[in-house]
Amino acid sequence: MSEQSAVDVHSPAAEQAAELATARKDILRIATAGSVDDGKSTLIGRLLYDSKAVYEDQYAAIERASKGDYVDLALLTDGLRAEREQGITIDVAYRYFSTPRRTFILADTPGHVQYTRNMVTGASTADLAIVLVDARKGMLEQSRRHAFLASLLRVPHLVVAVNKMDLVDWSQEVFETIRDEFSAFAARLDVPDLTVVPISALHGDNVVSRSERAPWYQGSSLLHHLEHVHVASDRNLVDVRFPVQYVIRPQSDAFHDYRGYAGTVASGVLRPGDEVQVLPSGLTTTVAGIDGPRGPVEQAFAPMAVTVRLADDVDVSRGDLLCRPGNVPQATQDLDALVCWMADEPLRPRQRLAVKHTTRTVRAMVKELTYRLDVNTLHRDLEAGELGLNDIGRVKLRTTQPLFVDDYNRNRVTGRFILVDEATNATVGAGMLPPHR
Known part of the structure; x- marks a missing residue:
């Protein structure tokens, strides 16, 4: 019997993990993404407000700053002045809130294509990703890009929140059209767990509790799903690293x-x-x-x-x-990885960088850029000569010392690394090691 088959979710380790999670309120890491004006910041503000994670003086301040008939809960999350002025999310902001059942760490990531690196940063450690879709607009290129990035980063659970359902009169037909289109696209990406929820973040419908405005929807509210989604089995209890x-x-x-x-x-x-x-x-x-x-x-x-x-x-x-002696990672000096480039200066062949993998740092050289990936169409540009800011591509690296790696889809810790500019010590790229290298 292989070591992998000898370990299951009913093992003592899994049971102890579940007991500890219950005792200290299991932590769920969430990444959010959405196109401009999909209401992502409003949704997060709604979750914070309805979970009593907002102080009275905070609420009073945003109430004074709000325009119109409703309190603008998006002001709770768009903390940068540039975000408030432009009405968009730019930086990754981490928000914390909890319910009696679970504690949540929420990475509010930007949806703009020029901030792809920020979404990669926020989603790299997430257990679940929420992708917002405007019910009036349906699936956009950005929606597909967000789903692809969540799949690329092997986020185990994906929730599509179809927002602003109140503006389409809670139409069941509109919701099912978006649900079916997104499900068909997700099937191409090998998304293991997909849930689609109709919501109105502005009014709070189906966010914390079920809404009577959608009697045709038989699923749970968004927060109920976040509280009960099972993540303990996502952990790798087989490979000791x-x-x-x-x-x-x-x-x-x-x-x-x-x-x-x-x-x-x-x-x-x-x-x-x-x-x-x-x-x-x-x-x-x-x-x-x-x-x-x-x-x-x-x-x-x-x-x-x-x-x-x-x-x-x-x-x-x-x-x-x-x-374990019978279960060792691959020792290699040749990395064939998908890299998200995060610097203004492009990545080019023959470039020298530092690679930080787990706690080990080695020097490396870029041997080859195999292709640049268009995350909107999934097209591979085999003629690309460099990776620009926010580009993702397949890159071959040669390190000065061996690294001990696993496939990213098997181990998200030993299957990833960051690239560092040795002159400035700035992080310039993030890499993932796909299978079949």
Whole structure:
């Protein structure tokens, strides 16, 4: 029996993960995207307001600033002066709110094509993406681009919120047309979980509670779906990956024999007594113990931050990786990746950059630009000679030292990296390693 088939969602690790999530209110990371004037900021403001995450003085301030008959809840999220002046979202803003069942971290990402890099940043760690569609306009190019980016970043759950249904008299026909068109497009992208909800963010219909204005809609409200969507099974409990971030060696008489390796579990489950292999040295040893913030723990799984103690005194430093001897990532100096370019200066072949992968940083050179991808049409431009700002393309890199990688669709932590300009130390690109490299 393979190691993968031996682990399931009913394993002790999965059960403990569910218990911990319940005890500390499971965290759901959400990324939002929508075209201009689809009402995305209003929807987020509605979620914040209806979940009691808005202070009275905040509400009073936006009430005074609002124009018209309704309180402009979008002012709760469009915090930049340029956003308020233009009526659009520019930067990625993280908002936090909670219900008795779950805590939410919401990345409000811009919908404009010139801010594609911002959406990639916000969606790279998301469990769920909300794509807004204006019921009057239907699916637009931007709607397809947002769905494609969510699929590209392997966001497991996608929710299409068909907003402004009140402006089409809550027409069932309009909703079903958009739903069917989006479902057909999502089928081409291999979206594993798609939910379509008709809403009115301005009035709050179907946002927190079911609306009587859509008796033909039998699904749940948006917030109810966010509270109950199952994300525990999305975690990879099979492949043990523990990138070492820091070596803890206290200079104290009480802990003179203590040596621990701190980091965040990327995937898999670690327990005391487990045999592990250290990369790149290849040495094997045993886990002597695992320490959490409040003391020793019996097992560690993603995304827990822990300190691992090993039975043998082996050479382990920052950038090394702990895994199982029979389940190791690919060691390679050749990266064939999809890269989103985030700098004004284009990416070109022969360019030299730094690659930061988990806790390991190496130098690299761009060997080849295979193609540039049009995220609106999915067309591949094989003649492209460079990647400009917000472009996405297939790029081949050669690193000076090996990296220990997995396919992005199997492991979103070890399957991604960032590109750094060595002169300015600025992040200039984000890469994902697709299968069949």
